[in-house]
Amino acid sequence: MIEHPRADELIEAVAGWVESIRPQLNPRDAFLSRVAVNALNAVKRELVQGPAAEAAAVARLSALLGVEGDIKALNAELCERLRRGEMGVETPGLVAALKAGIEDQIAIDQPSYVSVGSR
Amino acid sequence: MEVDIPSALAALAPKLGGTGVEKAQRLTGGASMETWAFTLVGGGEPQPLILRRRAVPMDPETSRSASMAAEAALIHAAGHAGAPVAPLVRLCEPEDGLGEGHITGFIAGETLGRKIVADPRFDGVRPHLARQCGQILARIHTIPLGATPLTTADARGELDRYEAIYRSSGAERPILELALQHLRRNLPPPLPNVVLHGDFRNGNMMFDPDRGVAAVLDWELAHVGDPAEDLGWLCVNSWRFGRADRPVGGFGDYQDLLEGYIEAGGVEIPLSRVLFWQALGSLKWGIMCLMMYSSYATGATNSVERPMIGRRVSETEIDLVNLLEAGL
Structure with a gap:
């Protein structure tokens, strides 16, 4: 049953329209329109993938730090321990947890990005 | 205005x-x-x-x-x-x-990084570009220190500067935090300072399909510092345009860059020193992206480009994690 357009459908429609007018734009606006479409697509991916990515990050950081909290609090706690030198690259599980989290984030921000070390 | x-x-x-x-x-x-x-x-x-x-x-x-x-x-x-x-x-x-x-x-040619790494027009010259870049950097690094007034910054100074910018942004990004601490503990031994281009990367050069580098552009970030800084910046993955497997600008290998540098009179620089500056380059670019986003968040600029650059911080973070994992 079709009830109302989902947020990601609205974004897709707007992105499609911006794409369609690009050929009429001057070079500067054509460039900015490409940036605008990238922005809309990132928002769309965040709507779809964001909740699961955040839940996974909360679970990982809670396990790593041994404390509970929301993503903001856990991030702040981790940063504080890194600043104080209580954790570093040698901390078991730290780099792996950070890597899993950033892989989810890049899948939202720039899914086509090929990171260093990958082939 | x-x-x-x-x-x-x-x-x-x-x-x-x-x-x-x-x-x-x-x-x-x-x-x-x-x-x-x-x-x-x-x-x-x-x-x-x-x-x-x-x-x-x-x-x-x-x-x-x-x-x-x-x-x-x-x-x-x-x-x-x-x-x-x-x-x-x-x-x-x-x-x-x-x-x-x-x-x-006006120098004719191509500046778009993704064309340099992928367009068949550059297939012939591409294998020579890393060595050529090494040679050009060695020549730039012979510019007399007194040629024009420039700021000086070594690795510690760069870390201090970018850490201050990061702190003032109020952001809490664990990977940037880890990279800051790790690089601070692994500073390379000092080398004599040279004049640096400061933004020598694929995207800031005009390339000719036959001759390779036709002009080095965008000198506004020139400063005085560690010669490996310019070499490392050229290898930051954000300027490889999808060719992460070709570490120098998405077009070449470290060894060609370093050999070209020595051929044109540059000092011998170990790869580990280039990797240090490459990681510091990713960190700096990540913090610059945060800063450009701040200029939108605070209302100083309103272009759609600015907030979207904020979404490029994560690319620097995934590169930093991979470098740290590989034992930088």
Whole structure:
């Protein structure tokens, strides 16, 4: 049953329209329109993938730090321990947890990005 | 303040040796600097020229840009040192009505990084580019330290500067935090300072399909410091345009870069030192992206480009994690 357009459908429609007018734009606006479409697509991916990515990050950081909290609090706690030198690259599980989290984030921000070390 | 660039250029034409300008057009790219192409007419053959001007007022507190006057002096000195540059035509005066800027000759070629790494037109020259870049950097690094007033920054100074910017942003990004701490504990031993281009990367060079590097552009981040900084910056993955497997600019290998550097008279630099600066480069670019996003969040600028650059912080973070995992 079709009830109302989902947020990601609205974004897709707007992105499609911006794409369609690009050929009429001057070079500067054509460039900015490409940036605008990238922005809309990132928002769309965040709507779809964001909740699961955040839940996974909360679970990982809670396990790593041994404390509970929301993503903001856990991030702040981790940063504080890194600043104080209580954790570093040698901390078991730290780099792996950070890597899993950033892989989810890049899948939202720039899914086509090929990171260093990958082939 | 909006400036009518085509009109200002037309008024300036007599001082450039012509009677008018045609086809003045802003080129894409560049969030802080504007680049315009135009053709000077009325002085014999029509002459294609390039205007670079500061698009937003310079903030000496957070910007490390050299003045356009210093940039102009460097372009001259770099040409003298044997580096390919677009010749300087005019350093803009206040009465030119163009703000802070300069005009150079137009060098034909391609600047788009993704074309350099992927377009078949560059297949022939691509294998030579890393070595060529090493040679050019060695020549730039021979520019006398006193050629023009520049700021000096070593690795510790760069970390201090970018950490301060990061702290003031209020962001809490664990990977940036980890990289800051790790790089601080692994500073390379000092080397004699040299004049650095400061932004030597794929995207800031004009490439010719036959000759390779035709001109080194965008000198505004020039400063004095560790020679490995320029080599490492060229290898930052954000400028490899999808070719992470070719560490030098997405077109070549570390060894060719380092050999070219020595061939043209540069000091021997170990790969580990380049990797340190590559990681510091990713960290700096991540923090710059945060800073550019801040300029949107605080209302200082309103282009769609600025907030979207904030979404590029994660690319630097995934590169940093991979470098740290590989035992940088």
